[in-house]
Amino acid sequence: MSFKEEILIDLVYKLPHLWDKKDPNYKDKVAVENGWESISQVLHMRISNVQYLWANIRTKYLKERRQLKNLPSGSGAQKTWHLFEKLGFLDAVIATRKTKGNILKSNEESSSSEIWDELSVNEDGFQEETIEIRSYMDDDDSQTPSTSKHRLQGSSPGWLNQPRLLNVQS
Structure with a gap:
């Protein structure tokens, strides 16, 4: 499969309209469509299979790239994926974004936290889970508890458990 992957990378590189948004x-x-068709003819594969293979190769490259970027300074040399260098052309078009979240990073020196968890079942047959995280930090940051609902296995709303009358006509 590696030989086909190398050929696919070369063919995709020659058709920038398949990978360069600019x-x-x-x-x-x-x-x-014509670009994928021409590649599929060269590789003797279906278009969908070629696109699937390309998506896997690109995803693998992004994963390897992220791992190399996150290596700590002074760590030993990592073995890289054999196709990593061939995909360097994607660096020009890959834009990494920072993720945002609502969870504060805890500073061990200036914070301590309490966590409590409460489970209950409401009248609809849903399991209601309340998780409250209280964090004591130097700043006066407060967090609101989060609540989520899940259907309990084997439980159903009360109206489903009531007997029903059937009209049987002969």
Whole structure:
């Protein structure tokens, strides 16, 4: 499979409208379809299989790239994926975004926290879970408890358990 992957990378590289959003033909559906068609003919594969293989290769590259970026300074040399260097052309078009979350990073020196968890079942047959996290920090940050509902296994709303009358006509 590695040989086909290398050929696929070379063929995709030659058709920037398949991978570069800045290319004028990137949004041209006919040009994109023709590009995948020509690659599928060279590789003797279905278009869907070629696109699936490309998506896997690209995802693997992004994962390897992220792992290399997150290596601590002074750590030993890591073995890289054999196709990593061939995919370097994607660096120009890959934009990494910072993630945002609502969980504060805890500072061990200036904070301590209490966590409590409460489970209850409401009248609809849903399990209601309340998790409250109280964090004591130097700043006066407060967090609100989060609540989520889950259907309990084997439980159902009360109206489902009531007997029903059936009209049987002969």
